[in-house]
Amino acid sequence: MAKPNRDMIRRMLLPVLAKEHGEDGDEKGDGLTWVVASTDAEDSYRDVVDQESWQLARFTANPVIMYAHDYHGQPVVGRAEKFEVRDGVKLASGRTSKALVMGIKWDTSEVNQLGQLVASQFKGGFLKAVSVGFRSGDYTLRSELPEDHGYHGERGYLLRNNELLEVSAVPIPANPEAVVMAAKGAGRPDPIAVAKAVRDFLQSEEGQVLIGTIAGKGLSPSPGAEAGKLSDWFDG
Numbered sequence: 175m176a177k178p179n180r181d182m183i184r185r186m187l188l189p190v191l192a193k194e195h196g197e198d199g200d201e202k203g204d205g206l207t208w209v210v211a212s213t214d215a216e217d218s219y220r221d222v223v224d225q226e227s228w229q230l231a232r233f234t235a236n237p238v239i240m241y242a243h244d245y246h247g248q249p250v251v252g253r254a255e256k257f258e259v260r261d262g263v264k265l266a267s268g269r270t271s272k273a274l275v276m277g278i279k280w281d282t283s284e285v286n287q288l289g290q291l292v293a294s295q296f297k298g299g300f301l302k303a304v305s306v307g308f309r310s311g312d313y314t315l316r317s318e319l320p321e322d323h324g325y326h327g328e329r330g331y332l333l334r335n336n337e338l339l340e341v342s343a344v345p346i347p348a349n350p351e352a353v354v355m356a357a358k359g360a361g362r363p364d365p366i367a368v369a370k371a372v373r374d375f376l377q378s379e380e381g382q383v384l385i386g387t388i389a390g391k392g393l394s395p396s397p398g399a400e401a402g403k404l405s406d407w408f409d410g
Contacts (some may be wrong), residue, residue, distance in 0.1 A: 206255055206277030207296050211341050212306050213273045220330030222316065223346060225259055225272045233257075233338040239278055240342040241288060243307050251289040252280040252341060274306070276341065292343050305344045311335030313390065 207388050239252035257276035264270050280293035295301035312334040316327035325332045376385060 190385040204255075204277060206279055207252075207293075208275065208277045209304050210265070211257070211274045211276050211304055213263075213265065213271055214325070215267075216327065216330065218315070220327060222325045222327075222330065222332050223336060224325075224332060224334040225274060227311070227334045227336070228259055228274060229335055229337040230257070233340070239280075239339050240307075240340050241292060242344050243305065243340075243342045245340075248288055249284070249286055250281065251292045252278045254341065255279045274338075278341075281408045296343070301343060301345060303344045303346065305342045306338060307342060309339060311337065359391075 177208050199316065212223055212228075214222055216222055220286055233254070237254035237257065237389070238250045239254060254276045257274065259272060260275050261272050262270050262273060263273040265273070280296070281289035282293050283289065292301060300338050308331055313331040313336075316330050316332055318333065319326040376382070
């Protein structure tokens with residue numbers, strides 16, 4: 175394996191889900207999309223990112239959320255309103271571990287169509303992954319760690335003191351740990367609630383634009399047809 179460049183921005187892809195709003199504590203009803211941004215799970219490069227030593231000063235000054243690590247061609251899609259390295263995070267793998275978590279506020283202003291799209295896809299569950307972009311700090315071959323060390327491995331590096339630069343929404347996850355932040359008692363989504371959310375979107379200004387665009391390409395009947403059918407499912 176090539177030795178990591180200290181000046182190289184490394185990216186770890188983590189599959190995550192937005193936590194349902196309304197959980198306990200200061201996150202209740204805050205309107206943010208809560209994600210696990212990083213854990214100490216072995217990634218597809220066989221590297222492990224230490225969670226104790228994150229360097230967050232630079233990110234604190236500019237907590238941007240990008241799309242697919244595109245720093246030049248796309249606008250910022252959101253901002254991390256809250257973030258911290260938290261103990262005892264229950265991960266979807268079943269284990270409990272220290273992890274970098276954050277609450278994201280998406281930029282859904284009318285001038286940011288990408289921000290609107292990303293926010294909508296996270297809300298609908300079509301987009302679930304984030305990726306941290308950071309500058310490598312100290313690194314140690316995992317094979318050189320003591321065999322009884324928790325991060326010992328035949329391949330990859332243990333990366334410490336990494337400087338977080340940004341977090342990106344991404345479509346393809348690579349970390350094997352499917353990290354889900356779900357509300358207590360949350361299970362399968364209520365199909366009626368999902369249908370209502372779809373109806374509300376289709377009847378919104380953005381939804382009508384989308385329907386019109388699809389209809390113009392001959393991929394749908396007429397604008398508003400789907401919204402009309404969904405409307406029949408509900409009173410009022």
